[in-house]
Structures are given as structure tokens and as C-alpha cells.
Amino acid sequence: MKQEYTITIYTENQVGLLARIAMIFTRRKINIESMNSSPSEVEDIFRFTIVVHETEELLRKLVRQIEKQVEVLKAYFNTNDEIVWQELALYKVPTDIIAEKVVVERLLRTYGARAVLIRNDYTVFEVSGHREETDKLLEVLEPFGLIEFVRSARVAIIKGSHDFHERLREFEAAEPGESVSTNAFLDQQEAVFSM
Amino acid sequence: MQNKSPQPARDVSQIVDNSAHPSPATPDIQQLTGAEIIMKCLIAEGVKTIFGYPGGAIMPIYDHLYDYQDQLQHILVRHEQGATHAAQGFARASGQVGVVFATSGPGATNLVTGLADAMIDSTPMVCITGQVFAHLLGTDAFQEIDVMNITTPVTKWNCQVTDARELQAAMAKAFYIARTGRPGPVLIDVTKNAQLQLTDFTPYEPCRRLRSYRPKPIVRPEFIEQAAELINAAERPFIIWGQGVLLGRAESEFKDFVEKSGIPAAWTILGVSALPTDHPQNVGMLGMHGNYGPNVLTNQCDVLIAIGMRFDDRVTGRLDKYAKQAKIVHLDIDPSEIDKNVKATVGVWGDCKETLPLLTQMIEKRDHSAWIERFHDCMQEEIATVIQPELHPEGPVLSMGEVIRNLNELTQGEAIIVTDVGQHQMVAIRYAQFNQPNSNITSGGLGTMGFALPAAIGAKYGAPDRTVVAVIGDGGFQMTIQELAVIMQEKVNVKILILNNNYLGMVRQWQELFHERRYSFVDMQNPDFVAIAKGYSIEGQTITERQDLKPALDAMLKHNGAYLLNIMVGKENNVFPMVPQGCGVAEIRLK
Known part of the structure; x- marks a missing residue:
């Protein structure tokens, strides 16, 4: 059964890796609903959060294909039950309308919008939440001269990840053969590989 | 070990600047150009043979290669695709990593088929491509193409180097990734400024570990x-x-x-x-x-x-x-x-x-x-309906199978058989005898016509003491026929066996079985292959008669040097058994 899955990928920082990951989806003609990249809690390790609407069987295969990439440390996939997630939306609304119409002001209060910029001509509000919440506010603001709208990709925390940080560290330490590199260039990869 | 902080790529003027301020002399550290560092890395990795083709953006590398000819043998192919297949043949025959040089733009795009073939057949290969100066990247400069994005789907790993200080680590990483775990092709794209740039060269350290890469899963x-x-x-x-x-x-x-x-x-x-x-x-x-x-x-x-x-x-x-x-x-x-x-x-x-x-x-x-x-019972049935008529045909027309049977009798299963793609490939692999490992070299996953001739050249370099026989169809042979020049120039002792039916046989077979014999564009009017071989100073002959078959194969194998044997086989012979597409394995057809 197809449903929404959130894929979390831990990677090194390497030019071209985004394309390599995206390729795994495009090759199978899978639409990426949202994609976010950010640093993780581990130094020099980046984290991608990708949302797709697919079957569990396919997700299992996708995640293995992703993990196979040289610069990927680990990839996980979770259902919405297993994560806490947020998206951020920005709304640009004419200031005079908010000033004149009480209903608009009430809407903004109801949806927990915060003003991030107030000017004479327009005001920018920010709302974070699930897709339905930000969509709903978009819908109700539309009749009141909404000027611009933008929404970020999903960011998500895996609920059952209390030991995750430890596991990532363990994964890093475990190396079959245990022969630790003496290559000075590789030990200082950040300094060497950044372009 | 100085100058480790990230810096933007330099242009040539800065290289002169760089050399004017060499690092304090330490016994282990030399100042070398990026191009020369590549030579040092290749030698340290045990590379002895490179297949390549020069061009504008890789000229600094070729300039240094000129000085390293005694340690690095370079085989000049006639098309970059040939270089990749030769490197594949080399890798498959020797178990070593195959190495390819090519220039930017068209040189790099010509590698794509070979990279894809090596990717799907897990062949270890390192390709080094020249690239335009870093400051020209993304400007549609002459022979500039986005090699990284073009090759991403067909490489296990790829990397662009714009600064010579990154080269040593990138080279070590490339060889490590190419040969470990499930092997595969790797590409390093080196901008011309990085090739020219002088930098420190410390004694080469092979890569043994990468933070995010586990070549082998831990056995449970x-x-x-x-x-x-x-x-x-x-x-x-x-x-x-x-x-x-x-x-x-x-x-x-x-x-x-x-x-x-x-x-x-x-x-x-x-x-x-x-x-x-x-x-x-x-x-x-x-x-x-x-x-x-x-x-x-x-x-x-x-x-x-x-x-x-x-x-x-x-x-x-x-x-x-x-x-x-x-x-x-x-x-x-x-x-x-x-x-x-x-x-x-x-x-x-x-x-x-x-x-x-x-x-x-x-x-x-x-x-x-x-x-x-x-299994033996099934084999008896298969021998009666398929194998016997294929290996010992009764009519006057030569079959592909009897050619392979005669070849087996002469080589006793000791030769490396390199095959192209199509009917001849299936027949050769079905009937060839193999006594030792790494004896069968073919394009399996990708099914690349044109693979066999350059791969056979590479296989001979990978296993110089073994007999290498390239079995090729008349179609595939013409896809990389230009590599005959390599055989001529380098005197490569490969035996070329063309199983010629003047058809694209496998497509024709499908058209016969599944498209009501509508032979759509599979009929080939071929040139005189022996005359072409002669043009490249390669001996050869064409045979059509059964009585000439074994003597001709024997002459080919005994000939001192490369030889082309063009064998005219049945025009409309089919390869059986066959599991038709869309059927289960148990629905295999014997005729």
C-alpha cells in the first residue's frame, strides 16, 4: 500500500552527492514530495530529509540503494507515526487589510502565525506545522489579497532515535579490519576536499 | 603539508606565483605538478598499463606521461570507448584495476558506454579525464561538458579535482573504491589548472578506510x-x-x-x-x-x-x-x-x-x-534436439556451434574467450570450454555491441601469456573496428574470429519468432573484413566450407601475431533453447 514515508539520510559533505541521491528516485520515476538538507548533530555529517509517497517494499529497496552510495553513512525510512515533523510557511499579506479586517487578524491568531516583518505596505507571517495546517491558512487568506506564499521542505525527528546518536558513533568506529588510515589527506578531508 | 586551508582554485598565473614560494625543504616532500602527481600515484598503485587518447584539456598529463614511458605503458586507442572496453578486458583478465585517460568534452562523453558497462558488470576501472581550467567551468568553454553529472549514474564514485592539493587523496580514494567491495568504475575529472599547479607531493599512502563506506558487510x-x-x-x-x-x-x-x-x-x-x-x-x-x-x-x-x-x-x-x-x-x-x-x-x-x-x-x-x-536427463533431451544439430550439423551450412566445438578441440579450454553481444555470444558461451577462472570476458548486463575487439586487446595486456580469442559477430565488429589500428601499432597478439551471417542475428531471430519474419533493418551488406584487416597489416582469411574450418582455426591459433578469421555461417540459424521474454523459466523452448 502506498503511503507517505520520510527518509532520513546521513552523509558526508561532498559536491555532487545531492545529484547521486536524487538520481536513485528519478531513475525509478519516483516523485520527491519534499527534500531538505541540513547539518546533523554529528560533526561534518549532513542529514537529508526526503518525503515520498510509495510502498514499503519499494522504500526498503530505495534505502538500500541510497546506503550503497560511497558517501552515505546510513539511511532510514519511517511512517508518519514514527516521526515528529514540521514544515515552515511564509505568507505576505497587505498590511492595511490586516489593520482593517478583524477577521484576518483572528485567522492569523487561530493559526498561530507570527509576524516576521512588518512594513507599511505589507507584513510577512510565519507558520510552522503540518502540511494541512499551512495549506488551510493559505486557503483562508487567499480572498484577502495574499501577495506571496512559500513553504519549506519537511524536517523530521525520528521518535525512536534515543540511541541513534550512539549508533552512528558506533557505526563510525566499526571498521572490518580495523586498519586505521594513516593518510594525512584523508584525515583532514574537510580541508582537502572543499572546493 | 603546508597550505591545507581551503582556497579557491588557481589559474596559471598563480601557479607561477606558487612555484616562486616553495615550501620549506623537508626530505620527504617534493614540489610537483598535479599531472606528475597523477603519474606518481598510478605507479604507487601498481598500474603498468593505461588505455587512453590525448586532447587539449589533458595535455599536461600526457606531457608528463612522456617522461614516465618506461614505467607506464600507454596504449593509444582510436576512440575513447575502445579505451574503456580495453580497460575492462584488462581488469577482467587480470583482476587488477583498469586505467583510462581521456580529454574533456567529447573525450569524456565517449567514455559513458564503457562506464555503464563496467558499472552493471562490476568491473574495477579508474578513468581520469582532463577538464577545462577551473575558472572556465560552467561557461560553455571549448570542449567543456558537465562530466560529473553525465557520469554520476554510470560510476560507483566520481570526483572533480580543481586544486592539485586534492589530487593525491582523490587518486587514493578512487583506486580504493574501484577495487573494494563490489567493484566498479570510478572517474576523476581534473581541471587543467590543477594539472599544471605545483604542490607538495608526500610519499603515497594508499587509502584503507573511508568514513562512510563499508566495502564488505560484516558477516553475521x-x-x-x-x-x-x-x-x-x-x-x-x-x-x-x-x-x-x-x-x-x-x-x-x-x-x-x-x-x-x-x-x-x-x-x-x-x-x-x-x-x-x-x-x-x-x-x-x-x-x-x-x-x-x-x-x-x-x-x-x-x-x-x-x-x-x-x-x-x-x-x-x-x-x-x-x-x-x-x-x-x-x-x-x-x-x-x-x-x-x-x-x-x-x-x-x-x-x-x-x-x-x-x-x-x-x-x-x-x-x-x-x-x-x-539434470543429465534434461541434457540428453537438449543434446538430441539442440546441441547435436548445432555442434554437428548435417547440411552444408556452417553453424556457430561447430566453430566453437572445433575451437575447443584446439585450445583445450585454455584460451580466454572474449565475446561481443548477440547470437555468437550466446553460442560461444554455451559451448566454449573453460578450465580456469577469468577466461570468459563478455558484456553481460549492458549488452554492448562493439565490446569484444577492444576488450580482447585489453585482455591480452592483462594476461599476456594466455591465448586470447575474440569471437565477434559481423555487426558488433563494425562498431569498434577502428581498434584494429591498436593491434597493428602495438602488435597485440589477439585472434579475431568473426561469425558472419550478414545479419544482426539476434534481432533477426526475434523478428522471426515474435514479429512474423518482418526483418526490419537487420540485413547487413558487409565489407570485405579480410581486406580491411590487410589494410591494418593483420593477416586473415575467409572460409565458407566445413573442410577448411579446423585447418583455418589451427592456422589462426598458430599464427605468430594477430589474425582475423572470417567464417561465413548459416544466415538464419537460431539460438536455442530459449525462454521467450515474458515467460517463466520452465516455459523454455527447445525449438
Whole structure:
């Protein structure tokens, strides 16, 4: 059964890796609903959060294909039950309308919008939440001269990840053969590989 | 070791600047150009042979190569695709990493087919491409192309180097990634400024570890135990193996497993030479044009043990009719292969060189001769309907199979057979005899016509003491025919056997069987191949008669140097057995 899955990928920082990951989806003609990249809690390790609407069987295969990439440390996939997630939306609304119409002001209060910029001509509000919440506010603001709208990709925390940080560290330490590199260039990869 | 902080790429003017301020002299550290560092790295990695083609953006590398000719042998191909296939042939014959040089733009795009072929057939290869100056990247400069994005889907790893200080680490990483784990092609794109830039060269350290890369999954004993339990309880177990056994150099571990278990074993076309053809438990070839028994009995075995193979659709036929009755044990080094096409009852992740001995230890010694007898029964049926008429045809027309039979009689299974793609490939691999590993070199996954001629050249460099016979169809030969010039210039002793039916035979066969004989653009008017060979100073002859066949093959093999033998075979012969596309393996047709 197809449903929404959130894929979390831990990677090194390497030019071209985004394309390599995206390729795994495009090759199978899978639409990426949202994609976010950010640093993780581990130094020099980046984290991608990708949302797709697919079957569990396919997700299992996708995640293995992703993990196979040289610069990927680990990839996980979770259902919405297993994560806490947020998206951020920005709304640009004419200031005079908010000033004149009480209903608009009430809407903004109801949806927990915060003003991030107030000017004479327009005001920018920010709302974070699930897709339905930000969509709903978009819908109700539309009749009141909404000027611009933008929404970020999903960011998500895996609920059952209390030991995750430890596991990532363990994964890093475990190396079959245990022969630790003496290559000075590789030990200082950040300094060497950044372009 | 100075200057480690990130800096933007330099242009040539800064290189002069750089050399004017050399680092304080330390005995271990030399100042070298990026291009020369590449030479040093290649030598340190044990590379002796490079296949390549020069051009504008890779000229600094070729300039240094001129000085290193005594240590690095460069083979000038006639098209960059030829360089990749030659490197593949080299890698497959020797087990070493094949190395390719090409320039930017068209030089790099010409590598794509070979990279894709090496990717799908897991061949270790390092390609080094020149690139325009870093400050010209993205400006549509002359011969500038986005090599990184073009090659991403067809490389195991790729990397662009714009600063010579990154080169040593990138080279070490490239060789490490190409040859470890499931091998594959790697590409390093080096901008011209990085090739010219002077920087420190410290003694070369090979890469032994990468933070995010696990070449081999850690072997989990519980899965070995589960697999052994299934095998010990099986009544009709069946081993199917692929190239993983060869890539893991686990031929003897595999043989021990096969012999102790007593289980019949069949091969994919890339796995074939891992177990000698005449081994009593080798029951033949799997897949679309494989043997009758291995296909039919796949759907009658109770435990299917897949080793280092990936259940390609040409092996499995229709998946929902594939071995549904069997429990599946799947051994593979690449975790993404387990459950990809066929769901495994037990997936044993790991290098088969490590997992097979563990498994051999845990299984009971068995004799499955009654079950093997069923393969032999199927073989008798196949011999009567297919093999006998193919190997000993009664009519006047030569068959591909009898050519291979005669070749076997002369080489005694000791030659490396390099095949192209099509009918001749299936016939050659079906009937060729292989006594030792790494003897069969073919384009399996990608099915690249034009593979054989350059791959045979590479194979000869990879295994100079062995006889290399390239078996090629008349179609594929013309796709890389220009590489005859390499054979001429470098005096490469390869034997070229053209099985010529003046047709694109495999497509014609499908048109005959599935498209009502509508022979749409498969008829070929071919040139005089012997005359062409003569133009390249390569001896050769054409034969059409049976009585000339064996003497001609013998003359070809005994000839001192390269030789082209053009054999006219039956125009409309078909390859059987055949599992038609969309059918299950048990629906294999004998005619």
C-alpha cells in the first residue's frame, strides 16, 4: 500500500552527492514530495530529509540503494507515526487589510502565525506545522489579497532515535579490519576536499 | 603539508606565483605538478598499463606521461570507448584495476558506454579525464561538458579535482573504491589548472578506510547457520552462481562448497569460468539461452542457493513464475541486491570468500546424484534436439556451434574467450570450454555491441601469456573496428574470429519468432573484413566450407601475431533453447 514515508539520510559533505541521491528516485520515476538538507548533530555529517509517497517494499529497496552510495553513512525510512515533523510557511499579506479586517487578524491568531516583518505596505507571517495546517491558512487568506506564499521542505525527528546518536558513533568506529588510515589527506578531508 | 586551508582554485598565473614560494625543504616532500602527481600515484598503485587518447584539456598529463614511458605503458586507442572496453578486458583478465585517460568534452562523453558497462558488470576501472581550467567551468568553454553529472549514474564514485592539493587523496580514494567491495568504475575529472599547479607531493599512502563506506558487510553468523540448516534439510537443492565468485577470488572456496554439499551448480554468463566446464557438478548455463535442465529444474528445486549473482531478468524470466516453490538462500556482498528482484528466505550478506568457508564448515557432506541425474536427463533431451544439430550439423551450412566445438578441440579450454553481444555470444558461451577462472570476458548486463575487439586487446595486456580469442559477430565488429589500428601499432597478439551471417542475428531471430519474419533493418551488406584487416597489416582469411574450418582455426591459433578469421555461417540459424521474454523459466523452448 502506498503511503507517505520520510527518509532520513546521513552523509558526508561532498559536491555532487545531492545529484547521486536524487538520481536513485528519478531513475525509478519516483516523485520527491519534499527534500531538505541540513547539518546533523554529528560533526561534518549532513542529514537529508526526503518525503515520498510509495510502498514499503519499494522504500526498503530505495534505502538500500541510497546506503550503497560511497558517501552515505546510513539511511532510514519511517511512517508518519514514527516521526515528529514540521514544515515552515511564509505568507505576505497587505498590511492595511490586516489593520482593517478583524477577521484576518483572528485567522492569523487561530493559526498561530507570527509576524516576521512588518512594513507599511505589507507584513510577512510565519507558520510552522503540518502540511494541512499551512495549506488551510493559505486557503483562508487567499480572498484577502495574499501577495506571496512559500513553504519549506519537511524536517523530521525520528521518535525512536534515543540511541541513534550512539549508533552512528558506533557505526563510525566499526571498521572490518580495523586498519586505521594513516593518510594525512584523508584525515583532514574537510580541508582537502572543499572546493 | 603546508597550505591545507581551503582556497579557491588557481589559474596559471598563480601557479607561477606558487612555484616562486616553495615550501620549506623537508626530505620527504617534493614540489610537483598535479599531472606528475597523477603519474606518481598510478605507479604507487601498481598500474603498468593505461588505455587512453590525448586532447587539449589533458595535455599536461600526457606531457608528463612522456617522461614516465618506461614505467607506464600507454596504449593509444582510436576512440575513447575502445579505451574503456580495453580497460575492462584488462581488469577482467587480470583482476587488477583498469586505467583510462581521456580529454574533456567529447573525450569524456565517449567514455559513458564503457562506464555503464563496467558499472552493471562490476568491473574495477579508474578513468581520469582532463577538464577545462577551473575558472572556465560552467561557461560553455571549448570542449567543456558537465562530466560529473553525465557520469554520476554510470560510476560507483566520481570526483572533480580543481586544486592539485586534492589530487593525491582523490587518486587514493578512487583506486580504493574501484577495487573494494563490489567493484566498479570510478572517474576523476581534473581541471587543467590543477594539472599544471605545483604542490607538495608526500610519499603515497594508499587509502584503507573511508568514513562512510563499508566495502564488505560484516558477516553475521546467525544467517550462515540459518542457510546451513536449509541446505542440510534440502532434498533437491540447487546452486546458481555468478561473477561474485570470480570478483571475490573465491573459486577454490566455491569448489569446496560445491563438492562437500554434492549439489548441482549452474552459472550465469558472467560467472561461467569460476568452476571448470567439465566439473561433474557443473550442470550448465542459466537464463534465456541457458541449458534446458537448469531452467526447468529451477522451478522444481526445494532450496535455491544463489551466490554472487543478482537475478537479472535474462536469468529469471518472469519473476512471478520463478522458483516460487523454493526457499531462497542469497549470498551477496552488496546488501542492496538481497530482495531486490527475488525475495530471499535467508540473505547472507558478505564477501563470499569469507561466507562460503563458514557455510561449507556447517553443511553436511551429501550426495545428490539422483537429483543431478535429472539434470543429465534434461541434457540428453537438449543434446538430441539442440546441441547435436548445432555442434554437428548435417547440411552444408556452417553453424556457430561447430566453430566453437572445433575451437575447443584446439585450445583445450585454455584460451580466454572474449565475446561481443548477440547470437555468437550466446553460442560461444554455451559451448566454449573453460578450465580456469577469468577466461570468459563478455558484456553481460549492458549488452554492448562493439565490446569484444577492444576488450580482447585489453585482455591480452592483462594476461599476456594466455591465448586470447575474440569471437565477434559481423555487426558488433563494425562498431569498434577502428581498434584494429591498436593491434597493428602495438602488435597485440589477439585472434579475431568473426561469425558472419550478414545479419544482426539476434534481432533477426526475434523478428522471426515474435514479429512474423518482418526483418526490419537487420540485413547487413558487409565489407570485405579480410581486406580491411590487410589494410591494418593483420593477416586473415575467409572460409565458407566445413573442410577448411579446423585447418583455418589451427592456422589462426598458430599464427605468430594477430589474425582475423572470417567464417561465413548459416544466415538464419537460431539460438536455442530459449525462454521467450515474458515467460517463466520452465516455459523454455527447445525449438
